[in-house]
Amino acid sequence: MHGNRDRPSLTGHFVQFAGRRLGRALARLLAKLLVWSAPVWVPVVLALVAVTLIFSAMPQSGALGGAQPGDADPAIRQAAESAVAEVNAAETWLNSPDGSREHLGQLADAYGRDAQLVLKWSDIYTPLLARALATGEDTDLFSRPEAYGQRLQELARRFGPRFEYYPSTVVITDAEGNSEEYAVYLLRRSDTLAGTYEYQYERVTDQYPDGSSRTYDRPxxxxxxxxxxxxxxxxxxxxIDPKDADMTRRMILEASRAFDTRKEWVDWMLSRYSSAFWASGAMVPSELVPLFQEAEEKYGIPWWFLAAVAFTESSFNPLAENPSTGCYGxxxxxxxxxxxxxxxxxxxxQADRDNPRAQILLGAFLLKSYFGSVDWNADDWRDQTLRGLTFYGGFRTNGEIDAAAMERCRNEYAGKIWELADAFRGTGTGGTWPVPGHTQITSYFGWRVHPITGERKFHEGIDIAAPEGAPVAAVAGGMATVNPDAGGYGMLVTITDGVHEYRYAHLSGFTVQSGQVVKAGEQIGLVGSTGASTGPHLHFEVRVNGQPVDPLPLLRPGGEHE
Structure with a gap:
């Protein structure tokens, strides 16, 4: 730690933010580590706790939460972001059935799972900071961003991901039996900082109430x-230390995840607005919905309840880990x-630790064992689940589950789950169709010839034909941002629900304002042809961690709630 005394801005962060929630959680883990660890490892533990407290205070832009960054901090972050941007899509390959390979140069998984596995700037910043704090070496780099940038680039190249995809055909069939196809790319194998994964799929057909269907490869x-x-x-x-790599890794990863803008955004929303108003089933990632439904069939716990537990526990992150308990997924x-x-x-x-299906089925199995029999159609189903949630959430009074423990669970944990469950149950799976009464898709997600430039270009959403001035509805609830001149998007509304970002482009008018919280199905604008457009239509996008994904799996044809 002595080598960090010349780094006033970071040590200042340590003092200023030591009382934050993350700091308290890590303090509990630190107490355990100091008991478990040999004395020689204690400085490393202290250093990594400092890293986490410091890092949780680093601003994304400006002074988030009141932190005052050092002069070099913005440049260091910019260097880290540039370093990961160079490598995240550098090794992206399409493997065709005929044995040919094509370098894509961009993330391409239609479900956005590659975007969840790419390097984040914190993944390379935090290990280097941990090394400096633990060993006292290279601390002068913090005041020399140009030198630090070289170290960041070296680590980014070492940790950079490699993604391999295969082409998959989606078939859309209308009620009259007319079909059309479009191609998407799906992950087959990924080699990432978290590990190397192989992916399996099944060919399925979803039938819709209007008589149409979609056939596709489902994870x-x-x-x-x-x-x-x-x-x-x-x-x-x-x-750093070869003897306790596992514990050191856990601390570094928690430090890296401390500045999770998505989680901070969700916590902020939940603290100010009831999720019963803005949350919807569209928040549930489409690839997870059939897994929650499978668990419902096996264990009798409704998908909407299981999804609410998963969101509350992990924000739908299969790699989420609690640093103090080791609870995972x-x-x-x-x-x-x-x-x-x-x-x-x-x-x-080992092999299924990060498998969403395994995580969901095991979680449902445990909840079933804690709940026993629950009448999910009864008015008191919440009270019937309280004791089981108290056990699942780890609420105890002197090691026992009593009335006080259950009341704490109700206020701090179960109440949030019940509110989300009600929202998911009320809206059903998937999102509201964005242009009610107009379902013709003129351009699907994926590669196409651009209608204006004539160049082959990746289409990051879908285009829905509709007349000028037709109402545009929010697919999902969340917070809206409007941009009257978003370049090629024209007039743009963006809505964020903490899981997905939804973009509604080429509008002719807005019916919401920036900062307004909307609910699913609420009108947000009017169809238009502003920006790079050849005629009135809605361009609709869905993004996960900034990466566009195929919007169709998230949508329900028809536009009305179930």
Whole structure:
């Protein structure tokens, strides 16, 4: 720690933010680590706790939460962002059935899972900062962004991902039996900082109430075929401490995740607006919906309740990990429960650790064992689940579940789950159709010849034909931002719900304002032809972590709630 005394802005962050929630959580973990660890490792633990507290205060832009960054901090972050941007799409390959390979140069998974696995600027910043704080070496780099930038680039190249895709055909059939196709790319294999994964699919057909259908490749699972974070562990062994790489990795990862803008946004929304108003089933990632439904069939717990638990526990992040308990994944299953029950349910403890299907089914299995029989159609289904949620959420009074523990659970945990469950149940799976009464899609997601430039270009959404001035409805609730001149988008409304970002482009008018919280189905604008457009239509996009994904799996034809 002595080598950091010349870094006043970061040490200042440590003092200023030591009382933050994350700091308190890590303080509990620190107490355990100091008991478990040999004395020689204590400085590393202290250094990494400092990293997390420091990093949680670093601003995204300006002084988030009141932090005052050092002069070099913005330049260091910019250098880290540039370094990961150079590598994240550098190794993206399309493997065709005929054996040919094409370099794509961009993320392309139609479900956006590659965007969840790319390097973030914090993934390379935090390890280097941890090394400097733990060893006292290279601390002068913090005041020399140009030198630090070289180290960041080296680490980005070492940790950079590689994605392999295959082409998949989606078939849309209308009620009269007329079909049209479009191609998407799906992940087959990914080699990332988190590990190397292989992905499985099943060919399915979804039938819609209006008689139309969609046939496509649906994710059926993924398997980890390497050790988790083996590249990070190797780097830790070379640069920090080879004896306790696992604990060091957990601390570095928590520090890296401390500045999670999506989670901070969700927490902010939940603290100010009832999720019963703005939350909707469109928030649930489309590839997870059939997994929640499978768990409902097996264990009798409704998909909308399981989805609410998953969002509350992990914000639908299958890599989420609680640093103080080790609980992991979408459902935040405790390590001991995973070790004991995963094999009983037919899953491999190591290979299926990051498998969303395994995480959801095991979480549902545990909830069923805690709930017993629940009448989900009864008025008191919430009270029937309270004791089980108290157990699942870890609420105790002197190690026991009593009335006080259940009341804390009701106020701090169960109430949030119930509110979200009601919202998901009320809106159903998927999102409201964005142009009610107008369902003709003139251009699908994926590669196409651009209608204006004539060049082959990736179309990042879908185009829906509609007359000038037709009402545009919010697919999902959330907070709106309007931009009257968004370049090629023209007049643009963007809505964010903490899971997806929805873009409505080429509008002719707005019926919402920036900062307004809207609910699913609410009118937000009017169809137009502003920006780069050849005629009136709605261009609609969905993004996950900034990456465009195929919007169709998220939508319900027809435009009305179920």
């Amino acid at each position: 059926a699972g993924q398997r980890l075929v390497s050790q988790s974070y083996e590249r990070l562990d190797a780097w830790i062994g070379e640069n 979408l459902m935040q299953v405790a390590p001991a429960n995973w070790q004991e029950y995963a094999p009983q349910l037919g899953f491999d403890v």
